[in-house]
Amino acid sequence: MANDSDLIVNVKLLVESESRLRSIKKELENLDNRKEDMHPYWGSGKIADVMDDFVDNWDDYRKKMIETVETVGKLVKGTVDGFTGLDAELAKELRKAGKKK
Template sequence: MGKDPDLRVNVSLLTESESRLKSLKKEFNNIDTRTDEMRPYWGSSDIADAMNEFVDNWDDYRAKMINSIDTVGKLVKSSIDGFGGLDGDLAKGLQEGKKK
């Protein structure tokens, strides 16, 4: 009984992580491309073309990051649900064991 457990789960940290991932996803989803607004400030057409290419690449990478954030968020949520359910089952078993 004095042996340290093989697995410790910090559900508070998982819950906080899930919340932060949701916030990050929301921020990345709400980033607007302002290419048309900024075009007059870029100067020459060579610079404007390079900036347009950068913005297009950023949009692609941003979409990949949103997908990754969403995937990790689902994994964290599954972990919370799994360990929360397991913890509840163990607590219920202990309570039933005390009644006997």
């Protein structure tokens, strides 16, 4: 029964997830300059107008995604910091208790 209540945290997976979230955020941020690069390929008239609208909408959603990815990354980092700090503190207390015996 004790094994059912043990908490196992895969810190390596969390650290890797945080790193990937940072990479995703960076890629989303770097997309900002692409509109001007692509504009000449849209042609003119209605197609260019529609593409401009699409890119403007994409920019709004991209900003929201960046904020969300950043928030999740901070939560993951906080989780990693919390568990590694707690683990270090528990190990320290166990060493102290072992020395008192």
